[in-house]
Amino acid sequence: MNQELEHIFVTQLEENQNIVHKICKLYTNDSDSHNDLFQEITIQLWRAFPKFRGDSKFSTWMYRVALNTAITLYRKSKRRISTQDYETVSFKIKAEEYDDTEEQQLKLMYNAVRELNDIDKALVFLYLEDKSYREISETLGISEVNARVKMNRTKDKLRKILNP
């Protein structure tokens, strides 16, 4: 039974791993921390899995557990402060490949999102993942109205970061 459960879980996570990677990428600064966080999220998902009833989609359920782990449970390791930011590295390569303004804009925007605080980051992330305000409000535990208000404020914040 346990083996069967493990198999179902790992298969589902393998299929949906992009969600977790995207969260890791937003909340960590180097690939070691990325892997650490991915592992912690996997453990937390696995622990919570027996209670997953399937009344929501596996991916929906994952967003919540993964974000909770990234924002609240994960302890950033002080030993691993890397001066090489892998995001910048990958964008450097990208900038050489494409030089159109859209790509530039995207790069600036992405870096701006990474400058936001943990909560705002979660808000923007869920927005980028095309989640409804209802789902965003339920994941964060705030009212739908406040989620909308906050989203507008966060957009302003991003605008300020982009045009100081």
Added chain:
Amino acid sequence: MDELDILKKQWQSREQNLPKLSYNQIYKMLLKKSSSIVKWIFIISVAELLFWISLYFIIPESDLEIMDKMGIGKLILYSDIFHFSIFGIFIYYFYKNFKSIQVTDSVRILMRNILKTRRTVHYFVYYNIGMFIISSLVITIYFYTRSEQLYEIMNFANQGVPQENFATVFIVALIIVAIIVVGLLALFYWFIYGILLRRLKINYKELKKMED
């Protein structure tokens, strides 16, 4: 906002250079141990509970004898029974709060439950420090008013302790010990807050701000 909508479109269509883990790599992760903040909070909290409870068991017999001779043996016994009932209540609440921490709750509720669990342990520590200060104060004053009797019971004359300064020295020593204990505790809490809870508290405040 234009830029964010562009990012949204790109975000969903692009591959984003994400790593790809195999079935086996993920499977191996299930066998690893968690190093989450909840685990650390649990370990530290249990250590604190045990520390304060064990203090009640390491009082030497000779001290109890002195208390008996000073005529407060019964009082100490009753206060111990009272303490242990309070400990029981704290442990029940700690267990209950800890059990309520669910990673599947919303971010806000999860944070609230973690902070609540920590708060229970803090109250437990405050209770102990408070009781420590009150009972030391009561005993010190009681002993001070009966310093001659105490001097005799503790047999200080044979150890060469002069009687005239005895009461003052006794009180100063008690005050120094109390300051050291409180100082160490403050350091310990600063450490726990700094390392474990700072980020959680900042994030919780951010979320609460949204609801105001």
